[in-house]
Amino acid sequence: MTAGEPRGLGSRVNGLLVAPGATGAESLLAYTAALTGTLVAVWxxxxLPALAVxxxxxxxxDLFGGATVNATAAAKRRFHGPGRTRRHHLAFVALHGQPFLLALTVPGVGWGGAALVYGLALAGAVAxxxxxxxxxxxxxxxxxxxxIAVSCAAMPVALAWFAPVLFVKLLLAHLLPE
Known part of the structure; x- marks a missing residue:
């Protein structure tokens, strides 16, 4: 932490959710996208059953906010700074097992569709x-x-946003350093 940097709990939480050193504008954009995307998805x-919702x-x-966060200069410093390798980036993508959580909890999301979406994200990252x-x-x-084209039929209509937003977050916003 540098001199003059905020030290409160809110700053630490923001550093985890957005990125250390994120500007107020970056944080506002990230939280606005996260909340707006959440409202759209819940609508x-x-x-659907309460647990699914x-x-x-x-x-x-996570996905709407993360797609926005990963495109910020603060996140680029965090994820593309010194010592960050292709292995780190691939691990970040591989840890995003959200399609399987959907298959486990949301009616109409099959394990095959979840595996397809996950596999496409991982294959895209490898490529x-x-x-x-x-x-x-x-x-x-x-x-x-x-x-996106291949996965269009992998999720029910209520989750039509899921795969495209996941791919944007991981393949475009996270993997690209600039």
């Missing part, structure tokens, strides 16, 4: 990380649009 989940709300907050730096951006975009 679309109308009629709670899981959807938590995942929506983007395997190419030279000057090709990473176009490969990440190609992987994202192809993954």
């Amino acid at each position: 679309q989940a109308d009629g 709670v899981v959807i709300a938590v995942l929506a907050f 983007a990380l395997a190419v030279p730096a000057d090709l990473r951006r176009p490969v990440a975009y190609a992987a994202t649009v192809l993954a």
Whole structure:
């Protein structure tokens, strides 16, 4: 922590949820996207069991907010700073097992669809990380649009947002350093 940096609990929580050193504008954008995305997802989940709606709300907050956070300069410093390797980036993507949590808790989400969405995210990350730096951006975009096209039928209509937002968060916002 540097001199003059806020030291309160709120600052520490913000450092975890957004990124250390995030500006007020970056934090506001991240939380606005997270809350707005959560409201949209919960509205679309109308009629699902309460547990499913709670899981959807938590995942929506993470994904909508995370897609925004991962595009901030503060997150770029956190995830693309010295010592960060392709292995770190691939692990970050691999740890996003949310499709399986949906299969476990949301009626209509099958294990096959969850595996497809997860596998597409992981394959897209491997592809983007395997190419030279000057090709990473176009490969990440190609992987994202192809993954969205392939995964369209993998989730029920109430979760039509899930796979595209997951791919944007992981393949575009997280993997691309600039």
